[in-house]
Amino acid sequence: MFFVDTLECEGLGNRSYLAGGPDAAVVVDPPRDIDRVIAAAARRGVRIAHVAETHLHNDYVSGGLALARTTGARYLVPAGASVSFPHSPVADGDAIAVDEGLLLRAMATPGHTPHHTSYVLEEDGRPVAAFTGGSLLIGSVGRPDLVEPRLTERLARAQHASAHRLADTLDDEVRVLPTHGFGSFCSSSQAEGDATTIGAERKDNDALTLDADTFVARLLAGLDDVPAYYVHMGPANASGPAPVDLTPPRTADAEEIASRLAAGEWVVDLRDRVAFAEGHVAGSFNFEGEGKLATYLAWLIPWGKPVTLLASTPEQIAAAQRELVRVGIDRPASAATGEPRTWMREGERPASFPRARFADLAEVRGHGEQVVVLDVRRGTERAGGYVEGSVHIPVHELHGRLGEVPAGTVWVHCAGGMRAAIAASFLDAAGRRVVAVDDAFTAAAEAGLPVARPGATG
Structure with a gap:
């Protein structure tokens, strides 16, 4: 009987998987802190025989190389990925024995990257699960614009074809186990739900319900901002990440x-x-x-x-x-x-700033006070509605654009409060008077603030 254990990386919105039988297992898309993976295998009492990458990751540093070297596992990397360390290149159709009666079969699924490869787990010749990495996700697919702008449309079309290949090859009950889609910016949209199957995706996933042209147009129109650090992740993974040092850092007074x-x-x-x-x-x-x-x-x-x-x-x-x-x-x-x-040194005093709700902002505005309302959400979020008269600078651009924030007390908000807190700390550090709006954006309209909705008609 096979097993699949999920290792969550909630902060990045990713998942890794440990899958195998009574004696041996494969790890798919491992995180860099491999001690978690080794501990999971020890709890199962299995040997890590293989480590498999679905693609050269753009959103995190992989622990695959370190895990393979630590455990002696065979390191499976898609043949098309350009890496500078010893590995076992995997091509479409390759079959890897994991344990008795348990096979891992590689399936080329380009789209998220040109070399992207999914892995189908077969038990006694029957497909039971598909590790789809950044290909077929829950209700979505991995974004196609992280490799090279000139390849984006081509890769979007490849995503459509790859999703159909998976759906045409595998039965409805086969579990779909993606790496991205749980908050990761590698996903073209976020997952709704925690688990899925080929059959469920066949009914609900745009890649499987829309024709290629419509799917590509919708996919490209919905792409969000790309985190700046992504540019460093691919090269790090291609060159071979070093093992991590998680010992406590030196103490600062x-x-x-x-x-x-x-x-x-x-x-x-x-x-x-x-x-x-x-x-x-x-x-x-x-x-x-x-x-x-x-x-x-x-x-x-x-x-x-x-x-x-x-x-x-x-x-x-x-x-x-x-x-x-x-x-x-x-x-x-x-x-x-x-x-x-x-x-703080002797004599220094802590800095502070107030927090508020949208109802407080409505009250202040109602009294005629002139305040700056700063929206630090991403552009895709603001397109769904924004407080009229607000200034828009996404939080990931704010530190370099503080000089663009108008004079006056700044009431800063996001969609829920976390990013507003980051932005408020930037403004506070720059000496600005700031109020952090710690509230859901839906409360803005409920508080009576005028909310513009660019997409509204009639």
Whole structure:
């Protein structure tokens, strides 16, 4: 009897898989922190015989090479991927024995990348699961625009063809196990639901219900912004990522924190946005450890900039380190735990700013106060509606465009509060008066604020 264990990387919106039989297993698209994978295999009592990549990843640093070297597993990489380390190239139709009666069959599914390969798990000759990587996702497909702009439309058409190949080859009950689609920006849209099958996708996935031209037009029109750090992930994976070091970083005292801030380095406070707003080290930035830390910190920080982490407990620092190595931020320059007063020199006072709801903004506007409303959502989100008169600068562009924010008190909002907190910390560090709107955007209209909806008619 086969098994499939899912390893979630929630911060990146990805999944990895450990699949096998009583004695041996294969790992598909492993995360960089391979100790999790090794522990999962140990719980199952199986040997990791193979490590398989569906494609050269653009959104995270793979742990595949390190895992293969650590366990002695055979490292399966699509033959078309250009990599500079020893591996076993896999071509369409190749079959790999995993355990007795258990076979992994490679299926070329280009689209997310030109060399993308899915793997079909067969038990006693019967397909039971398909590891589809960035090809067929839950209700969607992997985006085709991460490789080369001139290839985007061609790859979009390849996605359509690959989805149909999977659906035409596999029975309805075969499980679909994608890597992307659970919050990852590698997905062309986000998954609705937690599990799916070929049959379910045949009914609901645009790639399988629309003709190629309509599908491609809709896919290309809906593509979102690409995180800036993606440009570094492919080259890192092609050259062969080094093993990670998750040992605690050196401890920074108040003098060192002040020195690093003065040098223009980033000091990142991992506490929740409520605690940060109430009191923090002046000049520090707020990226909640419980939010999409890896995605947004890697997206916004100048690549290679030293970062110091602040948190309430050592466990929070350790969790952040694990998240950050997955996107190539390998070692914090330093870290400190405790409370803001312990991170500041004698005589320094914590900085703070107020939080509010959209109802508070409506009240302020109703009194005739002239305030700046800053919307830091992405353009695709704003296209669905925005507060009239608001200024739009997406959070991933704000740090470089602070000078464009009009004078006055800035009420900053996003869709739910997390990105507004990041933006508020940038503005606060720049000396601006700021109010962080910690509220769902749907509450704006409910509070009586005029919301423009560009797509509305009639």
